[in-house]
Every structure is written in structure tokens, then in C-alpha cells.
Amino acid sequence: MIRGGGLRLPLPLASLLLTALLVPSLVSCAQEGDFGRPAKSAWNGLVETTGTIAARERGLMVSASPLTDDEETLRDRAWRFLMPAQGRAAFEDVLANLTRVRALPTSWRPDDLPAYHDGLLGEGFRSPTSRYRRLSEDATADGRLIPSFTAIAARVFEADAMRLRALPLAKSLDEWDMRQAAMRVAENRCLVAWVRLETGLRVARYRYALEHFLVEMPGREAVPAEQALAFLEGRRRLLDPLLPPETAERCGLADAAAVALAPPVVAKY
Template identity: 45%
Template sequence: MTRSPAKLLLATLAAVSVSACTATTGDLGRPRPTVWSQLIAPETGFWSATARGEQSSYFRLTDDEEQMRDRAWRFVMPASPNSVFQGEVSNLAHTRILPVAAQSTDVGDYFHGLTSISFASQASRYNRLAEDANADRLLIGPFRANAARVVSMDRVRMRTVEASPDVPVDKQEPAYARVVENEGLVFWVCERLDFRLRSYRHALVNLVVEMPSREAVKAERAIMALEMEARPLCQMPLIGTFGEGGKRPVVYKG
């Protein structure tokens, strides 16, 4: 059996990522810093994104920009338990080596992962669902505050670019590209939050069909609370680099 070049590339990159950065985890659940994650992946991601025609800035990240990318990691990774391969795909998308379109959009992934794990009772599956939704909810606020600081500084950045004659031409395009990257990350997090919510709801209704339990009420409340917390983030005013009304990009731009 032969594989297409695209599939071979995907398998190779995933294998490199698995071997290079997933043995241990650091803060926020991310892989610990390695030569791959700190040097090779960012450089490869920059050139991969550029080759796809996406906005890419060579500027160094500010502390807030770097922290925002760290906090985004939780939301852009798959929520599904045991999704090792999809986790690596998302990891490569986070570094921009792969486009966001490579991620799974199957809302059944989470349910399949949840039911593939051995639990003592059906209540444990509902509890896991509620715990995952609550963990997401608690991390949205810090990400939103982080994103608000980045957007505020991006406004200062663009006003300076437009008003100051001391900013050379070769710095103007990378400045704009960084703003696009930052806003694109917020959009991407919102898209994946929406995907998580739909995945959690899909899992809940199918759990109720297969193994009804009073624990479903707790899980449903956790999902509703997550939705309420996500709304302010995904409605926060941005600069609008993606057009009128901040239209969501098709692919991740940063």
C-alpha cells in the first residue's frame, strides 16, 4: 500500500514531535521546553506558515504574547482522552508547522475517547465530562485577561506605526503581521472552544442514551457554565484585522 506525500509528511512530522517533546509535560500541560520546542519548531513553523501564504512576523514575542500562546495550548489541543495522534497534529498546528485545517472536526472523538476508558461505573464517565468542562472554564478567564492586554498593546503598536515617521518601512509589515497573528490566535481558541462545547454536548446526550444516570445533571451544568464563560472571550472587541466585524479566519494566522 502506498501513501500520498502529504500523509507521509504528516506521519513524519508527528513522529518527530512525539519523540522530541511529549515524554514529559510542564506547566499548563504543555510539553517541557526542549531544543525542538524552543528552536526547531518555531523556526520551521515560521517558514511553513509563510509558504502557505499566512501572515508571519519575525519580531520577538512580548511576555504577554508568549504567555497568551502558552495559555492557548489547553484549548487548541483535543479534549478527547487518549487522542495521542490528534494531540500531535494539534501540537504541530500550534507551532504553525501544520495548518489548523489538519485538526479533527469530528465531535464524536471525545465520546469515543471517554467510552474507551475503563471506569468503575457510568457515574465516573459523567464525572470526567464535568471535570473536563470545569477545567476549561477555569482557564478561560486568565486567557481572556492575557488576550486583552495583547490587544491593547497591539492598538498602541499600530497607532505608532501609522503616526511615527521614525518607523522604517521594513518594520511596518512585520508589525501588522504580528497583530494578525495575535488576533488569529484568539479566533482559533474560540473556534476550538466551540468545538469542545459541541463535543461535550454530543458526549452527554450519547451517554444518557447508553447509560442514563443522575450524574448527567452535574455534567450538563458544567457544560452550560463553560459556555457562559466562553461568551465574553469570543465577543471581546478586537482591532479587526480579519475584516468587518472581525470575521473568523478559515485558518490560524498566528
């Protein structure tokens, strides 16, 4: 409980109220660094701390143990996939950032398939060619990042297995130490499960945009866009063997129907 002036608030509610007060004044401070990683800033440090507190109060797996270098890298590389592919407003970007660090539950953000399509048509629309090109570039960039994320996730999971094997052999560990280790393992797996879920939803948003572009402004530019989307869909499957399919549900992530990857909609000319 947080006390002040006779007011007693449950910590989850207090955390969300504090977040609501801070967002308007700090909305411009949420920054993205090189290679899609979060920039080092007071804002990003603040929301990381708030997210840990709020997640712990909601019963999610949060460990107080220090992060390994690979765990730090895994969180940096998850940044791109957990932030919106096409942010329509700075406020929405900040809310997505708060969701990423778990200051807000993942269920606050409904699945909005048209968002990417609508954003591309609304941001200074110049020509159909430029919109198809943007879609191709975004899908290709996402696909290129997946193998490195998959590789670092595999290394983290290997280290987690070593961590768990060491637990019964370490005589000096108490119950708290063992709980921290178990929570870190769960935390790592839930992060990867979240990235896998969001990547599938991102593929669906790109597919939605491409299918609508074909009806709204058909043209040969759709062919490379379809090829880029096929490339991303192929790379997305690299995430599947990392974890069992039901991991996202076990982690308490927002309920989301399995993304059905539609067959290619562009015929070869």
C-alpha cells in the same frame, strides 16, 4: 525552494515532508508543562520554528518581531484549547501540536464530534459515574481558564492598538518594520480567533458526550455534568466580544459551521 542532490522541492512541501520524517522518532517528546502550557523542550522549539516557516510560505501572518511578555503568556494559555480535549493516540496529539504552531494547515483535522465521547468510553471504562465525573471536571477546568485567557488577550490587543498608533509617528521605521508590526497584530488576533473557534467546538463535543451518556447510561450523575457544561458555555461567551464574528474566516482557519449550543437536556429532579 530546498535543493539537495538535484531535487528541488517547494518549501511548504519540504516542510511537511521534514515533519513527517521527524514525527515517528520524536512523537514521545511533545510534552505539556504546568497549567496546560507547553513544556520547554527541543521538540517544542523545533516545531515552533517549522511552524513559522510553513505558515509564512502559506501566506499566513507571521512576524519576526520579538514577543512581549503578554504575547508569550497568551500563547502559553492558548495551548490547552488548541490541543485535543481527549487525545486518542500520541500521534494525534503531535499532529494537533503541529497544527497549533501552523506547521500543518488547520484544515487537516476534521471536526470529529464523537471523539471525546468515544475516548471516554474507550480508556479503561470503569463505571458510568466516573465517566460523568470526568466530563464535569474537564468542562469545569476549561471554564475556569477562559477569564484569564480573555484578560490577557485584552491586554495584548490594547498593546497592539498602541503599536499601530505609534507607526505614523516613528520617523525611523521603514516598510519592513511596519509590515512586521502589522503581521504581529494580525497574528495575535488570529490566535485568539482560533481559540474561540476551538472552544466552541469543544463545547459541542462535551454536549455530544452528555447527550449520548443520557441514552447509554442514564443516571443522576448527569445533573452536575450538565451544570458544568452550562458553566463552560457561559464562560465561553466571554470570548465573543474580543473580535468580530468573521475574524476566523479572515484568518484562513478551517471552515466550521457555527456551533449551535443546544438547550440543557437534563431536567431538574
